[in-house]
Amino acid sequence: MAIYLFQIINGIGLGMIYFLIAVGLSITLGLLGFVNFAHGVFYLLGAYFTYQFAAAGGFVLAALLAPLVIGLLAFVLERGVLRHTYDMPHKFQIIATLGVVLIVQEVVVMTWGPLGHGVTVPAALSGIVMLGDFPYPVYRIFVVAAAAVLGLLLWLLLERTRFGALVRAGSESAEMVTLLGVDIRLVMSGTLVLGAVIAAVAGVLIAPIRGAEPHMNIEALGIAFVVVIIGGMGSFTGSMVAGILIGVIQSVMSTVWAEGSQLMIYVVMTLILIMAPRGLMGRA
């Protein structure tokens, strides 16, 4: 198999991971209009809780428990801090969520130390398959499949349920939804928690690939913003297309021009911002 074909396949796998990292942010940013710089810490905590729970009871237990615990934490955070900034200008949301980032990061360093920790790939998902001449980890195939299933469930939730309809309606006119007798604050709470849980799942799935280290949220947040900008705020499909696009670009560029593979992600983002300011699938 030609290296470029492999890099495209590898890029799609990478893109699905980026989609998972970004889609929660896209929902909170696009549908709630809430600038959540704390999105990356849910991903960070997802990886650390996986490390902690996997050591105690295995990866499956960790994969089930970590998103639940983080969902609970996100709910408390939303009730205690974030909901007080919903009606404020974006700069207050940025300051509040940045504060959360700093606190969580320091708590992580104090709890687990400044050095990272590894999470072992579950035995059933270890090993490789050969794609032509190239080895590809079974675990990455699992991550792609898990991301696809999660994406489908999320789409169904947002497009085919009453909750999804309320979220979409609330993003158009919160006042109208309130007048219809719906507690819009509860919907917003649920949406933010949903975004946090998806980020936590991304952290869980990434932990056996990249481990858990105290500053992994910064890279994740950067990638998430790029995906949201390219895909369009609030667009579920846009997040997936953008995630795969930058995954493929990054992967192919590592063969074409390795030193420019990171740079090209931002070049593409800039070009799309110029040509389509609302992103590939952003709403008008």
Added chain:
Amino acid sequence: MERRKFMQLTALAGLGLGMGGLPLRSALAQSSPVDLFMVSAFSGPFAANGKYGEMGGRLAVKRWADDVKQPVTYSTIDTQGNVGVATRKVQEAIAQKNARIFLGGALSSEALAMSREIHRSNGLYITYVGADEVTGSDCNKSTFRWSVPTYGAIHQTVVPVADLHPDAKRWYTITPQYVFGEGLLNNAKAVFKDKGIEHVGNSYHSLQEKEFSGYLANAVAAKADVLLILNFSQQSIDTLRQLTNFGLKNRMKIVVAWSAGLDHFSTLGADICQDIYFGVQYWHQHDVPANNEFVKMCRENFNSAPTLFTAQDYSITTMAMKAIAEANSTDPAKLIPVLEQLKWDGLTGEEQVRAFDHQVEKNYFLLRGKAKDKMRDADDYADVVSLGKSFVPQAESECKFG
């Protein structure tokens, strides 16, 4: 507690602190002629350097306190791993605290910048960062370096691995594109030429890179026999994790030219480290008296084996303390000539400063990760394959003191 009582208590506590603090400050000012300033990252992505480094520095102060015969204050400066912050804080310490002796540095870039500032103020700076410029083209009379430069790191890793595997002739490199990575790559290319090794490709990457699967695919496509990783810190860890996921350990030899040793091993775990070659500046199992004593102190004080960060700060603080004791002075002008002649039994064996470039000559170790069931204790991750000293000869040195 009643509000009034609480206020009375806090007022008394404040008074007590104020009264207690005044004579303490005064006493320190009068009887602390030896002020050491440890500069490192205590926050941000490189916070481990500061945290574990400080442990080593304070241990050295305690160990050599009797030799110095004066009270020693050991202060820390948090550079945050940021060149701008590091430079500003060093300038402030020089201007406001009359700081003269600085030890440490988390990154090559910040160490080079601090070195210039400290030299400008005629101070003394002992570091351990990787960039060859520190004791090469950017050397100066105020700056000394403990760790082996990239030249020695490559010679002590690539050469023995090439000798151990004479059939492995195709080597691929992954390199971060900055001063430290370039130094390792240039030296590796020179050794490849000498040893008749074919350099089948190199992937440069940025310092922000976290995803290495694309570069690993390049190494597979190049049909490399050996993958040489020319990086340090978290990026090496990410690379090793991902290449293990991709099953590359079964397809080619893996060599990490510059590793943090025990820190890396405990982060990665024995399963990943097994059969990988690591070049390290320090290894806690090295059986020499000074190291045995140091390991014992670490186990007694911290209940753990020393990491590279702890060992390197212990070493440079030891250098400073020995020089102060011998010169019976804290004046850098008197300490520098003493340091230039310094020779001692260090943690890696006999260590000696070269007067012409202020580089310490010391051993560099090549380790090989061992299987989990072969580990004798929780820190026994690797066997020493070889060790030795390789340094740029004086005739080829780019260091010229102005």
